[in-house]
Each structure stands twice: as structure tokens, then as C-alpha cells.
Amino acid sequence: MKAQKGEIRVITGNAAAAYGAMLCRPDVVASYPITPQSEVVEQLSRFHADGILDAEMVEVEGENSAMNIVAAVTLAGGRAFTATSSAGLAFMFDAFLMTAGYRAPVVMINVNRELTSIFSVSGGQQDIMTVLNAGWVQISVENCQEILDSVIMAFRLAEDIEIQLPVMVCYDGFYLSFLAEAVEIPAREDVDQFLAPLKLQPERTKLVPEKPLGCGTHGILRGFMELRYKHCAALERAKQKLEEIDREFGEFFGRSYGGQIEEYRTEDAEIVVLTSGSAVGTARTVVDAKRAQGLKVGLIKLRMIRPFPRERLTQALKGKKAVGIIDRSVCFGWNCGPMYMELRALCPDIGFVPMMSFIDGLANMDISIPHIERVIDDVYAASQGKPYQEVTWIPLEE
Amino acid sequence: MVQKAKKLPRVFDYFRDEDQFVGGLAFCAGCPLELALRILSKVLGRETVLVGTPSCSAPVIHGQNIGTWHRLPYYGCLMTGVPSSATGLARYYRKVGKDVNVVCFTGDGCAADVGFQPLSGAAERNEHFIYICYDNEGYMNTGIQRSSTTPRGAATTTTPVGVAGRGKETSAKNLPLIMAMHRPSYVATATLSHLEDFVKKLLKAEEKRKEGFVYIHVFIPCAVGWGIESDSTIQVSRMAVRTNYFPLWEAENGKFRLTHTVATPKPITEYTKLIRKFRHLTEEELARLQEEVNSNFAFLRHLTEFGGGESPSNAEG
Amino acid sequence: MVIMKEFIKYEAGWSDADELLLCLDTGSWRTKRPVVDRQKCNYCALCALYCPPQCMVNMNDYFTPNLDFCKGCGICAKECPRGAVTMVPEGEFAHEGAKR
Numbered sequence: 151m152k153a154q155k156g157e158i159r160v161i162t163g164n165a166a167a168a169y170g171a172m173l174c175r176p177d178v179v180a181s182y183p184i185t186p187q188s189e190v191v192e193q194l195s196r197f198h199a200d201g202i203l204d205a206e207m208v209e210v211e212g213e214n215s216a217m218n219i220v221a222a223v224t225l226a227g228g229r230a231f232t233a234t235s236s237a238g239l240a241f242m243f244d245a246f247l248m249t250a251g252y253r254a255p256v257v258m259i260n261v262n263r264e265l266t267s268i269f270s271v272s273g274g275q276q277d278i279m280t281v282l283n284a285g286w287v288q289i290s291v292e293n294c295q296e297i298l299d300s301v302i303m304a305f306r307l308a309e310d311i312e313i314q315l316p317v318m319v320c321y322d323g324f325y326l327s328f329l330a331e332a333v334e335i336p337a338r339e340d341v342d343q344f345l346a347p348l349k350l351q352p353e354r355t356k357l358v359p360e361k362p363l364g365c366g367t368h369g370i371l372r373g374f375m376e377l378r379y380k381h382c383a384a385l386e387r388a389k390q391k392l393e394e395i396d397r398e399f400g401e402f403f404g405r406s407y408g409g410q411i412e413e414y415r416t417e418d419a420e421i422v423v424l425t426s427g428s429a430v431g432t433a434r435t436v437v438d439a440k441r442a443q444g445l446k447v448g449l450i451k452l453r454m455i456r457p458f459p460r461e462r463l464t465q466a467l468k469g470k471k472a473v474g475i476i477d478r479s480v481c482f483g484w485n486c487g488p489m490y491m492e493l494r495a496l497c498p499d500i501g502f503v504p505m506m507s508f509i510d511g512l513a514n515m516d517i518s519i520p521h522i523e524r525v526i527d528d529v530y531a532a533s534q535g536k537p538y539q540e541v542t543w544i545p546l547e548e
Numbered sequence: 549m550v551q552k553a554k555k556l557p558r559v560f561d562y563f564r565d566e567d568q569f570v571g572g573l574a575f576c577a578g579c580p581l582e583l584a585l586r587i588l589s590k591v592l593g594r595e596t597v598l599v600g601t602p603s604c605s606a607p608v609i610h611g612q613n614i615g616t617w618h619r620l621p622y623y624g625c626l627m628t629g630v631p632s633s634a635t636g637l638a639r640y641y642r643k644v645g646k647d648v649n650v651v652c653f654t655g656d657g658c659a660a661d662v663g664f665q666p667l668s669g670a671a672e673r674n675e676h677f678i679y680i681c682y683d684n685e686g687y688m689n690t691g692i693q694r695s696s697t698t699p700r701g702a703a704t705t706t707t708p709v710g711v712a713g714r715g716k717e718t719s720a721k722n723l724p725l726i727m728a729m730h731r732p733s734y735v736a737t738a739t740l741s742h743l744e745d746f747v748k749k750l751l752k753a754e755e756k757r758k759e760g761f762v763y764i765h766v767f768i769p770c771a772v773g774w775g776i777e778s779d780s781t782i783q784v785s786r787m788a789v790r791t792n793y794f795p796l797w798e799a800e801n802g803k804f805r806l807t808h809t810v811a812t813p814k815p816i817t818e819y820t821k822l823i824r825k826f827r828h829l830t831e832e833e834l835a836r837l838q839e840e841v842n843s844n845f846a847f848l849r850h851l852t853e854f855g856g857g858e859s860p861s862n863a864e865g
Numbered sequence: 866m867v868i869m870k871e872f873i874k875y876e877a878g879w880s881d882a883d884e885l886l887l888c889l890d891t892g893s894w895r896t897k898r899p900v901v902d903r904q905k906c907n908y909c910a911l912c913a914l915y916c917p918p919q920c921m922v923n924m925n926d927y928f929t930p931n932l933d934f935c936k937g938c939g940i941c942a943k944e945c946p947r948g949a950v951t952m953v954p955e956g957e958f959a960h961e962g963a964k965r
Contacts, residue, residue: 151845176637177640177643177644178636178640178643180636185582191878206639206640206642206643208635208636208639208673209673210632210669210799211665211668211669211672212665212667212669213667214628214629214632214665214666215629215631215632215635215666215669215670215751216632217629217632217634217641218626218628218629218632218633218635218636218666219632219635220626220636221633221636221787222623222625222632222633222635222636222637222640223636223637223639223640225623226636226637226640226641227640227644228643228644229638230636244626244628244629245626245628245629245632248625248626248629251878252877253876253877265833314876314877346678353879354876355875355876355879357597357621357623357637358646359596359621359641359648360595360861361594361617361621361647361883362618362619362620362881362882362883363620363621363881363882364610364616364621364622364623364879364880364881365622365624365877365878365879366622366623366624366625366878366881367610367611367612367614367615367616367624367878367879367880368607368610368611368612368613368615368624368897368956369613369878370613371613372872373613373872373873374613376868376871376873377873377874377878379868380876381875381877387880399943410965468630473671523563531632550904550905550906550907550947552906552908552926553907553908553909553910556910557910557911558913559914560910560914565917570886570888570889571888571891571918571931571933571934572888572889572890572891572892572918572933572934573889573891573918574889575918575957576915577894577895577917577937577938578917578936578938578940579917580917581917583915583916583917583919583946586917586918586919587919588870603899607948611878611880611887612874612882613872614872614874614879614881614885615874615880615884615885615886615887616874616879616880616881616882616886617884617886617888618882619882619886665906683930704903732897733924740915743914743915749938777939778936778938778939779938779939779940779942779943779952780943781916781940782940782943782944783943783944785905803867806964832900848883
């Protein structure tokens with residue numbers, strides 16, 4: 151059984167996100183504008199006004215309310231969607247924590263933007279990196295097609311009875327948000343069919359007027375520990391579940407993204423570059439060029455950032471001679487990139503391997519082709535035993 | 549042997565259901581909040597979805613691990629998220645065709661301070677749920693700290709009286725009036741001393757909820773926090789009405805009327821003398837409080853003249 | 866690792882009145898209890914209405930407190946228009962044993 155060919159339209163990343171959400175038929179959409187996300191909610195409002203989206207639209211007075219609304223809807227048994235960025239993510243943070251802890255299967259788009267720790271309206275990933283420890287599933291995507299597809303997969307993942315976790319699909323603001331690409335938009339019936347297995351599963355617990363159930367009990371002592379444990383266990387299960395969903399998506403729609411990570415030309419690679427988000431597209435080009443010059447370099451695209459794809463990465467990195475990690479954010483207190491820091495934690499599993507942190511792309515600085523060439527050259531030098539600089543802020547060395 | 553009353557008071561007729569709360573609840577002895585919650589449960593019945601948040605009512609509304617203190621469905625959330633969570637519930641239930649009373653039950657700290665933004669948003673959007681704010685004029689559950697509905701001059705743990713402090717320095721915000729200015733479906737004030745008025749307003753809330761947002765502001769003297777005897781909380785509520793400190797009114801879509809008029813309001817000192825948190829006030833400070841009460845009531849009176857309908861003529865002395 | 870014995874059967878923080886309904890022994894809080902004079906009581910029911918734990922029991926021509934839950938706040942005595950309710954210190958009932 152394969153899906154029919156979808157309609158191809160040239161749309162922005164934001165519009166792709168809106169299409170993805172609309173196709174999944176959410177019951178309630180909460181909208182609040184914030185650059186660079188505003189078009190997502192505008193497009194959804196347009197769908198609603200044109201009769202294409204049959205959802206309760208709530209134009210909220212702040213992102214904090216948006217998160218509370220969508221969490222409540224899913225805990226009452228419905229499907230809900232919202233989108234935010236940067237300061238909005240920060241503003242909804244108390245509810246963001248609650249949503250994960252209450253196991254509300256919300257799907258949210260985050261259009262990555264520098265978190266306002268320096269006031270900035272520009273692209274960066276500090277916002278999503280700051281909330282890593284909240285208990286959400288976080289998936290980072292590379293292009294507009296992947297945005298749309300990941301939203302559909304996100305609903306399938308979030309609402310799965312074995313998972314029941316909120317999922318955040320993240321894409322780089324200013325790079326993907328306003329970039330128009332050709333995107334294949336699946337037919338509505340096909341998306342319905344892809345999400346249909348959820349209806350065959352047992353119903354999740356929900357707040358209904360007929361039953362004396364309370365949502366959000368006060369957890370204490372062992373009961374709390376039990377709930378926390380179950381949450382962590384569900385996050386672990388999400389890894390394998392994403393692999394399965396991605397595979398099924400590939401078989402049905404013809405597009406697959408590798409699950410937790412995508413390994414590009416890594417099998418025989420001696421050195422590896424690892425990054426996430428829109429920079430992956432550029433990195434592919436540079437890796438191909440370097441390969442053509444005879445360098446055995448591979449690329450790992452980090453898709454699932456939470457839960458951390460420990461097993462897949464361990465397998466991908468075993469035996470590699472050096473790894474360079476490009477972060478579009480910083481890890482305060484460790485003076486390096488956050489993904490670099492997490493990769494370092496794998497050293498006991500993969501054996502010691504020279505790892506280098508490259509910080510680039512903050513506040514709309516492009517992670518350009520020359521930058522990635524430099525990364526590969528530096529990583530190669532490290533693999534040859536030359537002394538290397540552990541952390542490099544690429545633009546600042548120019 | 550005295551003549552026995554033939555019938556129970558009319559309030560009993562409005563009880564639709566049994567009390568859904570267990571007999572032993574963690575409310576202080578004499579707390580009108582317990583009365584409010586139990587009466588609400590009896591009047592609105594068991595298919596009410598309560599939305600609660602950290603406050604004096606939280607140890608009762610929220611469960612403890614899997615255990616719970618009542619048989620009502622509830623949603624326990626953060627103080628910043630009560631009206632927004634209720635919006636989500638109300639919108640979803642309506643979408644799937646369930647006619648449910650979603651009732652938020654929070655203190656003044658949540659409604660007037662930290663949760664005010666979402667409350668204003670929900671009122672402006674005229675969301676279809678009931679928001680009940682119980683005003684004990686402070687953050688009582690955390691230890692009697694001041695909130696923005698604490699009256700001027702009141703002693704609290706964050707506005708204590710000493711050589712450098714005379715209690716709270718600013719006047720309380722008039723939260724029910726602010727909510728009425730959003731012109732939602734229905735706004736009302738109530739006390740537990742005037743029980744039939746309270747119950748009727750609950751029933752009206754249920755009706756008006758079908759058209760839009762409902763806000764009820766209930767006056768709750770706190771025995772522990774204000775310094776009154778546990779047996780006097782109802783008496784203090786009554787005196788608040790009789791001094792026009794807490795007038796009983798309602799506003800449907802922005803049109804005001806008093807639901808209870810007081811022919812000869814008592815001086816505010818009749819109220820403050822019952823309450824220890826006002827004990828330190830000088831004559832000048834009391835006069836200022838009286839002036840505040842007078843002008844607030846006069847303002848309210850003017851609002852009722854804008855076509856709200858008749859105020860009752862059976863005024864209480 | 867595996868959870869040895871599951872206390873909460875739900876995946877998340879749900880409480881369930883059908884599973885576990887809690888109740889506090891609030892009757893043990895009081896230091897005085899209301900005593901109703903049946904001769905003076907005119908069955909107006911104000912004590913029953915104003916009782917915060919709503920624990921006044923309807924005895925058909927008078928009301929009496931449910932001592933399992935009466936906290937001894939005294940509102941019934943204060944509000945009774947006939948003065949039919951008196952608050953009596955618990956010590957007077959010590960001979961009756963715990964709580965009765």
C-alpha cells in the first residue's frame with residue numbers, strides 16, 4: 151500500500167509546518183505570533199477561515215496560555231497544536247515542563263531563534279538547547295519537506311499509547327522559516343491512513359466529566375519517583391518508536407529520514423562531521439566535494455536530540471579517527487557546544503576519539519561552505535595526530 | 549419547646565446532588581472556603597470539572613499520588629495556567645459536543661496577580677467556562693503574604709507593622725470590576741453569609757456560561773490570616789456587606805445591578821474592629837479606609853445607573 | 866531495572882476516586898464540640914447551612930453534628946438565632962472515651 155503522489159507546491163518552511171499540522175486534523179490550535187514563526191499561525195488561521203481546517207482556533211494573549219491550552223486539550227483526549235520560538239518558548243516554560251510531566255501528547259513547532267539572553271531576532275538554536283532537560287521529545291529537521299513530514303510523524307509518535315510524550319519539531323528560523331522550496335504535500339486521506347493505527351490502540355487516560363479522575367495529582371515520595379521513572383522509560387522507548395515510524399513513513403510516502411540520526415557516507419569514513427538543522431544541507435555539499443578530493447569524510451545528521459540517540463551514535467562512531475561537532479548554540483559552563491558535550495559523554499562507549507567543538511551560526515551568521523571546509527580540515531589534522539584546538543568559534547577566528 | 553419550622557430554607561431546594569467531597573478535608577476550622585466548595589459541589593453536581601491550582605484549596609482539590617479527596621473530575625495545574633487550561637478543556641468539550649461545567653476555583657493571588665494575564669485573555673475571548681475567585685485578601689496557603697487584593701493598611705507577613713511599616717501601603721485592586729470591564733457574559737460578587745444570593749449566582753453562572761465567560765468573586769475571611777475567631781467568619785462576611793466594604797452586585801455583559809442593597813451602611817469600624825489585621829490602624833487611617841469604601845461604593849452605584857435594571861428594594865438595614 | 870511493585874497504575878499523575886478516596890480524621894482536631902438544646906432548636910437549619918464541613922445531621926426536628934468530622938469551629942453556635950447551640954470543651958466528654 152502506497153500513498154498517492156502529493157501535490158507539489160513551492161512553500162516556505164513555516165507554511166510547510168502549517169500544512170503538516172492542518173493535514174493531521176488537530177481539534178484545537180493555539181496561536182500567538184513571534185518572529186520568525188508568525189506565518190505558521192497566520193497560515194493555519196487562513197486554512198480555518200477558508201474552511202479547510204475544522205479546528206477550534208484560539209488566539210491567545212501569550213505563549214504561556216498557548217501551552218496550557220494545548221496540554222489540557224490532549225489530556226481531555228483531543229489533538230492539539232501550537233508553534234513558538236525563542237522568547238515564547240521561554241515564556242511558556244513552566245507549562246512546557248508540566249506538559250511533559252503530565253504526559254500530554256502535544257505536538258509543537260519551534261522555529262529556532264536565539265534565546266533572548268542577548269536580545270536578538272535572528273536564527274540560532276540556543277532556545278531549543280536551553281530546554282533539553284524538560285522531558286520533551288525534540289526532533290531537528292533539515293529542509294522544508296522534512297518539516298511537513300516530521301509534523302505528521304510527530305503526532306504519530308506523541309499519541310502512541312506506549313509513548314504519550316509531547317514532541318517538539320524544530321527548524322532553524324530565518325533559514326528554513328522563510329525559505330521557499332518545492333514541497334510535496336500529501337493527500338489528506340493518506341495522512342488519515344498513516345495516523346489511523348493510533349485509533350486501533352487502547353485509549354489513553356483522559357479527563358472526562360463522567361469519571362472521577364483527576365489530572366495533575368500532587369506527586370510525593372515513592373509515587374512521584376514511580377511517575378518520573380515511567381516518564382524516563384517512555385523517553386527511552388521513543389527512540390525505537392521513531393525508527394519504526396520513520397520506516398513506515400518511508401514505505402508509505404516514499405520519504406524516509408533515517409530515524410534518530412542519518413548517516414551520510416559514514417561506513418568507510420575515517421573522520422566524521424556531526425551537526426543538526428539547516429546546516430546539514432550545506433554540510434552534505436562540502437562532504438561530497440571533499441570526498442571527490444579523496445578525503446574519507448562522513449556526515450552524521452542529528453535528528454532526534456531528545457532522547458539522545460546514544461546507541462545509534464555509538465554504532466556510527468566506533469572506529470572513527472576524529473569527530474567534529476558543529477553547534478549553532480553554546481553550552482554555558484562547559485565553554486563548548488552542547489551537542490559536543492553530549493557526544494563527549496559517549497567516549498566510554500566508543501573509546502577515546504579526538505572530538506572537536508565548532509561554534510558557528512549564532513544570530514544569523516551563516517554556517518558557510520568555507521566554514522565547513524575548515525571544520526573538515528581541522529578534524530582531519532586531528533585524526534593524523536596533530537595537536538588540535540578543542541573549541542573553535544569559527545567566525546571569531548576570521 | 550419552640551415552634552418548629554415547617555420547611556427547610558429555600559437554599560436546600562437548590563442542592564442538585566450530594567456533597568462530592570469526603571467528610572474530613574484539610575481546611576482550617578471555620579474556613580468559609582470549605583463551605584463554598586461543598587455548597588458548589590451540591591449545587592452544580594457531579595459532572596463539574598474543577599480546575600485547581602496551588603492555594604488553600606489545592607490540598608483538597610488536588611489528589612495525593614493516586615488518592616483523592618472528592619469524586620469530581622479535576623485538572624490541577626500551575627497558577628499561571630488556570631484560565632488557559634480551562635480554555636483548552638472548555639473548547640475541546642464543546643467541539644465534541646459535551647455540555648460540561650468547567651469551573652476554575654482559585655484564590656486572589658492567582659486571579660489578581662500571577663494568573664491575571666490569562667484570566668484577562670480568557671474573559672476577552674469570552675471563553676465558555678466559570679471562573680470562581682475566592683478572595684481571602686492574600687496568599688494564605690503560603691503564610692499570609694500580601695496580594696493585590698489585600699486592603700490598604702492590612703498587616704500581613706510581607707507588609708508587617710513596625711517602626712518602619714504600617715501594613716500594606718497601596719489600595720486593593722477591584723478585581724471583579726476589572727473583570728466586568730471585559731464585558732463577559734456574567735460577573736458577580738458573593739459572600740457565604742448571604743448564602744441564597746451565592747447559590748442563585750452559581751445557578752445563574754451555569755446558565756450564563758453557555759453564552760460565554762463567567763466570573764464570580766467570593767469574599768472569604770481567613771480566620772488564621774486576618775486574626776478572627778474560627779466561629780466568626782460568617783459574621784465578618786455579613787459585616788463586610790453591611791458596611792458596603794464588599795457590596796453584592798452582578799453584571800451581565802457589562803450592565804450592572806446590585807443584588808442586595810443596604811439601607812443604612814454601618815461604619816467601617818464595625819468591620820475592622822472584628823479583625824486583628826486592622827488592629828494597628830489609627831483614627832486617621834481608619835477614616836481613609838472609610839473614604840475608600842464610600843467612594844468605591846459610589847462609583848459602583850453610578851455604574852448601576854447605566855441601564856442595569858432595578859436593584860432590589862427590600863434593602864437590609 | 867524494573868519497578869518492584871507499582872503503586873500508581875497510571876502512566877502519569879492521575880488520581881482516581883474509584884481507586885483510593887482519602888479522608889482526614891478531622892473530628893480529632895476539635896477542642897470543643899457543639900451541643901444542641903432540642904428544646905430551644907426551632908429547626909431553622911441555619912447551623913446546617915453555615916457549617917463548613919456540612920456535617921450537621923438532619924434529625925427531622927433538630928440538627929446534630931457528625932462528630933467524626935466536626936472541627937469545633939463554633940460557627941453553628943454563633944449563627945444560631947435561638948442560642949440553641951453551645952460549644953462545650955472536649956474535656957467534658959473525656960469519660961466517654963475517644964471521640965464520642
